[in-house]
Amino acid sequence: MKIIMLGAPGAGKGTQAKKIAAKYDIPHISTGDIFRANIKNGTELGNKAKTYMDQGLLVPDELVVDLVVDRVQQDDCKNGYVLDGFPRTIPQAEALDKALAALGDKVDYAIDVNVPDENIVNRMGGRRACVGCGATYHLVYAPTKTEGICDVCGKELILRDDDKPETVQKRLNVYHEQTQPLIDYYTKAGILKTVDGTVDINDVFAAIVEILGA
Ligand code: AP5
Numbered sequence: 001m002k003i004i005m006l007g008a009p010g011a012g013k014g015t016q017a018k019k020i021a022a023k024y025d026i027p028h029i030s031t032g033d034i035f036r037a038n039i040k041n042g043t044e045l046g047n048k049a050k051t052y053m054d055q056g057l058l059v060p061d062e063l064v065v066d067l068v069v070d071r072v073q074q075d076d077c078k079n080g081y082v083l084d085g086f087p088r089t090i091p092q093a094e095a096l097d098k099a100l101a102a103l104g105d106k107v108d109y110a111i112d113v114n115v116p117d118e119n120i121v122n123r124m125g126g127r128r129a130c131v132g133c134g135a136t137y138h139l140v141y142a143p144t145k146t147e148g149i150c151d152v153c154g155k156e157l158i159l160r161d162d163d164k165p166e167t168v169q170k171r172l173n174v175y176h177e178q179t180q181p182l183i184d185y186y187t188k189a190g191i192l193k194t195v196d197g198t199v200d201i202n203d204v205f206a207a208i209v210e211i212l213g214a
Pocket residue numbers: 007008009010011012013014015016031032033035052053056057058059060061064084085086087088092123124126127128136137138139141142162171197198199200201204
């Protein structure tokens with residue numbers, strides 16, 4: 001099962017992708033997480049990506065396409081994967097389709113987690129991410145057992161640099177300009193499924209499971 005998660009920044013792509021990966025036993029591939037891991041390790045890719053991410057801009061297509069095309073051909077992707085945060089532009093979607101077609105393969109579902117802009121800004125201010133394992137929480141909607149401490153690995157939680165309100169607004173603008181056209185792209189491909197992302201995390205997941213099958 002090859003799945004793409006679509007949705008605005010903060011719509012809950014990562015939250016749902018992790019649940020899908022666990023239930024269907026497929027890898028969760030988040031380009032944002034890959035870039036953040038590279039930034040943390042001070043790699044050349046990380047340094048390049050950081051200048052764009054901190055401004056709320058997309059990293060150039062050429063820095064992300066090969067990385068994902070290589071990743072989905074690794075052994076653990078044989079039974080499928082859930083892509084979170086990729087593709088984010090029409091050229092990225094076309095490059096993915098082309099690479100998969102060359103392997104005799106295709107994407108099965110593009111799931112759009114739909115959340116209006118007004119809900120997003122409120123959510124992002126409350127998101128906290130673990131500095132150790134990258135797990136994400138929300139102060140109100142997905143709290144940790146002990147305040148400020150990751151449930152998974154016990155490390156400290158932080159507000160992501162790009163979750164400051166002015167950067168969130170910029171990311172939303174970039175989303176509408178560059179990523180939203182993918183809704184049309186996957187509608188035409190006949191694989192778009194939309195779920196309401198404003199309801200409780202578990203109810204969003206239930207709607208996704210209904211689409212994917214139990
Ligand atoms: P990325 O890390 O992908 O960020 P994003 O798309 O902006 O999305 P987020 O991770 O912020 O949100 P999410 O939808 O995963 O929401 P989450 O589940 O955390 O990308 C970061 C940057 O990297 C980009 O800006 C770009 O620069 C670069 N980049 C990455 N991929 C790229 C690509 N392909 N091309 C170019 N550049 C790329 O949920 C948000 C919060 O809400 C959490 O606190 C969560 O607990 C809470 N929550 C989730 N669901 C619910 C719910 N139903 N009800 C209440 N709260 C909820």
